[in-house]
Amino acid sequence: MRASRLGSRNAQRCRDALRAAQPEEHSERLAGRLVGGSMLRGTVEIETADRGVITARVDHEITSLLSAYANRRITAEVLVSTVRSPHGREHHSYVVLYLALHTS
Template sequence: MESSVLGHWLVSFQETVTTIAHALDESRPTHDYGPLPQAVRKATRLYAAATFPSSYGMVLEEAPADDDELPLPEVASTESLLDRAMGTVLDITDRAEAGPGAVDAVIETALPLGGRVFNRLAELTEVLADSGADISLTWSSPYSGVRASRLGTGSAQRCRDALRAAQPEERQELLVGMLVGGSMLRRTVEIETTDQGVITARVDHEVPSLLGAYANHRITAEVLVSTVRSPHGREHHSYVVLHLSLYEN
């Protein structure tokens, strides 16, 4: 592998991880605009720790914790923001190698993260697609254990082409339905509507407080809908709640 390819991939990989982390941390439509916060960049900075025999093998690790720093807001103390971002990267590479339907699976996983993540993933897969290189990734976390994934040239090329062609389109929509559930881990709520079934939407609020106030009540939700059509013609949708209130006749 040429050194320029490795350098390009490492830069692109770092930017992809940081951009995904920002999307996971913010859970707001604003994460597609403006500079990435320095706190997120610092929390997700990767350092080269060692190399090992391979076509080219490198150990990348998280920066040591600084006891004088306050934790990032909205980040659980049991799992670092970098761990969450790396887990998402591995989710995407796993889906990219899933055979038939892989492109749709990648789009569905990336869509809730926003258009900026789409662009970063396209750049990352382009490095592999253009160079003919394969990549194997292993991430060790004290919270989720060891995960390994691989992304080959062919899969990278298909994902690159799909991500370049399928940029998210956004619109605001008003939903009326019943708040029937939620997930603290994924920061989502479930809204049962009469015409679209159950819709899962991300929220920028504490899920327990929303469930306590609105569970099993008829509500009105202003949502931001992101839509992408895959190369195979399938439409993918992602929802973010902008405002939620009790339904009034």
């Protein structure tokens, strides 16, 4: 857990920025190669042709597939959460909903 101490002025600026953030979610299908992951952190790394490597959160059932799916082509259904700041910055986070070996 991280902790920060802010003065009242900076705390208000932080509250204003959080209120102005524009969150949205959508699901998306990704095709790529499973190139890494962590059972401890509950994440996988999927290398895609157009986005590079994406780190996504997963539940235990999916992390148990890491060794069987390592370096193989996969298809993943992911929930993409995007938050946009008023200044145009974007942050994307990914959660894998479904993961399967890619079939040709």
